[in-house]
Amino acid sequence: MNRTEVRSLPVSGVEDAIWFEQKIKECEKNLFRFAFHLTGNKEKAEDLVQETFLRAFQYRHSYDHTRSFENWVYAILFNVYRQRSRKERIIRFIIPWRSQDDEEERFEDCLEWEGDDPEKFTLKKQVLRDLYAIIEKLPTPMKEVMVLCDFMDYSYEEASEIARCPIGTVRSRLHRARKLVRARLEEVYGEEILSLWS
Amino acid sequence: MDCERVRQKLSAYIDGDLTFAEKERIEEHLRFCISCQKEMRKLLGLKNLLRITYTILAIEPKRNFSLHWQEVLQRKSWQRAFLFSLTSLVIVVSLCGLVMWRNAQEEVKGLREEMVSVVALSDGDLDLDRNDLHAFHHSVKVVEFVEFFPER
Numbered sequence: 625m626n627r628t629e630v631r632s633l634p635v636s637g638v639e640d641a642i643w644f645e646q647k648i649k650e651c652e653k654n655l656f657r658f659a660f661h662l663t664g665n666k667e668k669a670e671d672l673v674q675e676t677f678l679r680a681f682q683y684r685h686s687y688d689h690t691r692s693f694e695n696w697v698y699a700i701l702f703n704v705y706r707q708r709s710r711k712e713r714i715i716r717f718i719i720p721w722r723s724q725d726d727e728e729e730r731f732e733d734c735l736e737w738e739g740d741d742p743e744k745f746t747l748k749k750q751v752l753r754d755l756y757a758i759i760e761k762l763p764t765p766m767k768e769v770m771v772l773c774d775f776m777d778y779s780y781e782e783a784s785e786i787a788r789c790p791i792g793t794v795r796s797r798l799h800r801a802r803k804l805v806r807a808r809l810e811e812v813y814g815e816e817i818l819s820l821w822s
Numbered sequence: 823m824d825c826e827r828v829r830q831k832l833s834a835y836i837d838g839d840l841t842f843a844e845k846e847r848i849e850e851h852l853r854f855c856i857s858c859q860k861e862m863r864k865l866l867g868l869k870n871l872l873r874i875t876y877t878i879l880a881i882e883p884k885r886n887f888s889l890h891w892q893e894v895l896q897r898k899s900w901q902r903a904f905l906f907s908l909t910s911l912v913i914v915v916s917l918c919g920l921v922m923w924r925n926a927q928e929e930v931k932g933l934r935e936e937m938v939s940v941v942a943l944s945d946g947d948l949d950l951d952r953n954d955l956h957a958f959h960h961s962v963k964v965v966e967f968v969e970f971f972p973e974r
């Protein structure tokens with residue numbers, strides 16, 4: 625991921641749009657992955673990214689050109705995601721049966737593994753599926769830092785910038801999130817399951 | 823440093839988020855404590871697992887965002903227009919409702935007055951109390967009322 629670039633300010637609106645499109649092309653795939661990990665659903669992720677680009681374009685003048693464009697867009701996506709999940713929570717509270725029907729597309733279909741041992745592969749696949757379900761159920765603030773730091777490999781500092789919270793908060797949330805995830809996995813697969821990956 | 827405190831910091835340790843002094847102390851502890859070493863390996867395992875999850879999920883967006891955003895911008899303005907007309911419709915409907923309700927109120931008021939005068943005309947020997955009046959002034963028309971109580 626290219627995170628640091630400096631660019632001079634574009635002048636006209638047309639130039640703005642061209643510049644913006646090009647910038648988007650550079651980061652849309654990463655952004656989509658990020659959105660997918662947050663939402664756990666392809667369609668929602670696409671919507672999220674689309675909305676993010678719209679907002680980013682709307683607020684393009686607030687972008688500080690000495691900083692990374694990608695991180696700036698990530699922060700916007702984060703905001704949109706938070707607003708949406710708040711709305712969803714309210715809807716789910718009012719209409720409780722609605723949460724079931726958006727379970728359709730799970731990530732298993734996207735799973736591609738070039739593994740050698742089929743037995744191990746099946747187990748690993750199972751673990752991955754469960755891992756995903758566990759992360760999905762984490763409280764939103766924990767899930768956010770986990771996606772940022774563990775999936776996207778951001779440093780605590782970058783994560784705190786994107787999620788707009790202090791570094792100490794990132795640190796403690798991540799610690800708790802990992803503890804929780806680990807405990808759940810070991811509950812199902814036994815104490816030694818994680819050594820498969822170490 | 824005891825095991826409990828080391829474990830509190832292991833997560834930050836594997837992410838390289840500790841000060842030099844803290845790092846030193848943790849490493850010193852890890853050198854002789856096998857159970858904390860094991861703990862750290864598991865944490866590393868989890869970190870690797872999460873990292874792998876991210877990379878093996880070969881997900882790609884189905885559509886091209888950069889080509890679509892203008893279209894969506896248009897859709898947005900449609901949505902806004904739709905929302906605007908919906909709001910206006912609601913306002914108009916409620917205004918109409920309000921006017922109709924006022925009219926109905928007036929009508930009921932008139933009806934009641936008429937009824938009271940009818941009662942007065944019958945020299946008060948009908949012996950109606952307030953509840954009776956209240957009960958029928960919604961539904962029964964004055965004419966019917968008069969017919970029901972023919973002249974004695």
Ligand SMILES: [Zn+2]
Pocket residue numbers: 824825826828851855856857858859
């Ligand atoms: Zn120890």
